[in-house]
Amino acid sequence: KAGVTQTPRYLIKTRGQQVTLSCSPISGHRSVSWYQQTPGQGLQFLFEYFSETQRNKGNFPGRFSGRQFSNSRSEMNVSTLELGDSALYLCASSPGGAASTDTQYFGPGTRLTVL
Amino acid sequence: AQSVTQLGSHVSVSEGALVLLRCNYSSSVPPYLFWYVQYPNQGLQLLLKYTTGATLVKGINGFEAEFKKSETSFHLTKPSAHMSDAAEYFCAVSVPYNQGGKLIFGQGTELSVKP
Numbered sequence: 001k002a003g004v005t006q007t008p009r010y011l012i013k014t015r016g017q018q019v020t021l022s023c024s025p026i027s028g029h030r031s032v033s034w035y036q037q038t039p040g041q042g043l044q045f046l047f048e049y050f051s052e053t054q055r056n057k058g059n060f061p062g063r064f065s066g067r068q069f070s071n072s073r074s075e076m077n078v079s080t081l082e083l084g085d086s087a088l089y090l091c092a093s094s095p096g097g098a099a100s101t102d103t104q105y106f107g108p109g110t111r112l113t114v115l
Numbered sequence: 116a117q118s119v120t121q122l123g124s125h126v127s128v129s130e131g132a133l134v135l136l137r138c139n140y141s142s143s144v145p146p147y148l149f150w151y152v153q154y155p156n157q158g159l160q161l162l163l164k165y166t167t168g169a170t171l172v173k174g175i176n177g178f179e180a181e182f183k184k185s186e187t188s189f190h191l192t193k194p195s196a197h198m199s200d201a202a203e204y205f206c207a208v209s210v211p212y213n214q215g216g217k218l219i220f221g222q223g224t225e226l227s228v229k230p
Contacts, residue, residue, distance in 0.1 A: 004158075033217065043205065045217035056216035090158055092218075101147050101166040101209070104218055106158040 001026055004093050004107035012113045018079040021110045023091030025072050031055075031096030032074040033104060034066060037088040046089075049074055050096045078112075086114045117142045117208045121221035129229045134178075134193040136224045138206030141187065147209040148189045149218065150180055154202045162204075165189060176200070201228045 005024045013019050025032050033056075034046040045058040049068035066076045072093075078085055088111050092104035122137040140146055147166050151159040163174025170182040180191045189206060203225045207218040 006158075035218075042222050043218075043220040045215075045219075048212075048216045050212075055212060058217065092159075101164075103149070103161060103164055105161065106151070108158045111156075 001028075004091055004105055006089075006091050006107040006110050008110060009108065010111045010113075012115065013081050014115050015081055015083060017081050018077065019081060019112060021076045021078075021089055021091075021112075023074045023076070023093075023107060025074070025091075025093030026105055029093035029095055029105075030072055031094045031102070032068055032072065033092045033094070034074070034076050035090045035092065036060075037090060037109070038086075043090070046076070081114045083114050085112065087112060117144075117146070117210055117219050119206050119208050119219055119221040121204075121206050121224050123224055124222060125225050125227070127227040127229060128196045130198055131195050134191070134196045134200065134226065136191040136204050136206075136226065138180075138189045138191065138221060139187050140189060140206070140208050142208055144211065144214075146189075148180075148182065149207045149209065150174065150178070150189075150191050151205045151207065152202050153205065153223075159205065162191070196226075196228045198228050198230065201226055 007022045031050045033048040048056040052068045063079045068074045088109045090109045091107045094102040094104045118141040120139045149164045150162040163172045165182045173179045203223045206221040
């Protein structure tokens with residue numbers, strides 16, 4: 001099976017712009033989660049989508065949003081970019097049932113730099 | 116609430132020496148625990164996971180971890196370090212979907228391997 005793919009791998013934006021990141025999960029996986037990784041804050045959970053619905057959300061401002069399509073692919077959008085949004089954004093997919101034993105499989109990430 | 120603490124942000128070992136990366140967790144429910152590895156400019160790769168059953172868990176690349184409930188620990192070990200083991204290692208606890216549905220990560224431990 002192909003792994004989780006994320007596009008683009010690298011992005012450079014300026015403050016105030018918006019950006020959309022894309023994630024394609026492992027075939028058959030219905031849950032997609034997004035994480036932000038920064039040197040200062042480490043790995044932080046943004047949100048999780050399951051069957052096109054946001055099922056869980058982390059503690060991020062409303063500038064961060066996402067959606068999931070019927071084929072389980074997911075996009076994440078950040079509006080009005082700030083310098084502090086510079087980070088590695090990781091997408092993870094899992095089968096998505098109710099079991100917390102589900103393993104999350106991560107993509108390679110999108111490196112966002114805000115200038 | 117669940118949390119994870121990794122003791123030591125940097126660990127350095129000689130090639131062929133024992134690798135020991137420490138992880139302690141806090142969980143109000145039976146924990147499901149994971150170790151991931153991250154190589155430079157890459158996403159997270161699953162090393163191993165503990166759900167239920169045997170407390171000694173074997174993973175990929177010769178790594179293993181032992182779940183000790185009495186010590187709330189899940190330390191990662193490898194008998195003999197290899198240069199290719201140099202990477203950052205993350206311990207994580209899984210939160211059930213109906214309680215937040217996410218992985219909570221420790222701050223990470225960077226492993227250096229000296230020739």
